[in-house]
Amino acid sequence: AGAKYISVLAGTINSTITKAVSAAQPFNVKIALNLLDAAAVGQSAADAKTLGVHLLILHLPPQATSPDLEAEWRNVHDNTKLPIFITGNIDDVNIKQILELKPHGIMIGSAITKAESPAKMAHHFRSLIP
Numbered sequence: 355a356g357a358k359y360i361s362v363l364a365g366t367i368n369s370t371i372t373k374a375v376s377a378a379q380p381f382n383v384k385i386a387l388n389l390l391d392a393a394a395v396g397q398s399a400a401d402a403k404t405l406g407v408h409l410l411i412l413h414l415p416p417q418a419t420s421p422d423l424e425a426e427w428r429n430v431h432d433n434t435k436l437p438i439f440i441t442g443n444i445d446d447v448n449i450k451q452i453l454e455l456k457p458h459g460i461m462i463g464s465a466i467t468k469a470e471s472p473a474k475m476a477h478h479f480r481s482l483i484p
Contacts (some may be wrong), residue, residue, distance in 0.1 A: 359384050361411060364398040365391030368405055375406035384408035390439065390442070395426065399433040410434060414442035423448065429454050449482055 362374045364387050375385050385406065390413035392398040399410055412430050416422065430438055437458035444452060445465045452460060462479055469475035 357381075357383055359386045361388045361410075362407075363388040363391050364385075364389045364395075364402075365393065368401070371405045371407065386411050386439070388413055389430065389481055396429040396433045397458065399430045399436070399438075402419055402434060405435065407436040409439060411461070412440045412457070414444070414448075416443050423451060424455075427457075431455075449479065452483065453484075 360374065360381060360383055362371050364371075369476055371385070371387065378385055381480060383446075385435055386409045387398065387402050387407040388411040389395045389398055390411075394414070411431055414426070427438075427440075439459040439461055440452050440455070440457045441461035441463065443459060443464075444462045449460075460483075462476075466472050466475045466479065
């Protein structure tokens with residue numbers, strides 16, 4: 355249907371991840387591994403390339419504090435060379451810290467969709483990105 359990426363949760367068994375990679379290849383679709391439910395994000399990040407994954411999604415838990423965010427980022431970043439996107443609970447409070455980490459990309463959801471003016475909020479976040 356034209357998808358360029360399909361996300362798979364890291365908590366699933368490795369054979370499911372490799373099957374998703376194999377099924378996506380004929381369609382030139384890439385697999386993004388969402389670390390939201392990973393038992394150990396560092397280990398999942400380290401294993402991802404071997405499984406055929408193309409990029410990682412570091413999904414932040416609600417109310418992630420600055421030290422938690424930095425530690426989570428390091429745990430993923432230091433265990434992979436794959437591109438890392440950050441999503442989950444991104445807002446005006448943590449966006450600057452997230453951008454300082456220099457992820458390959460960010461995905462902002464509810465901060466935009468639940469805003470009084472989603473278009474204004476989207477433009478606001480876009481203006482913060484170099």
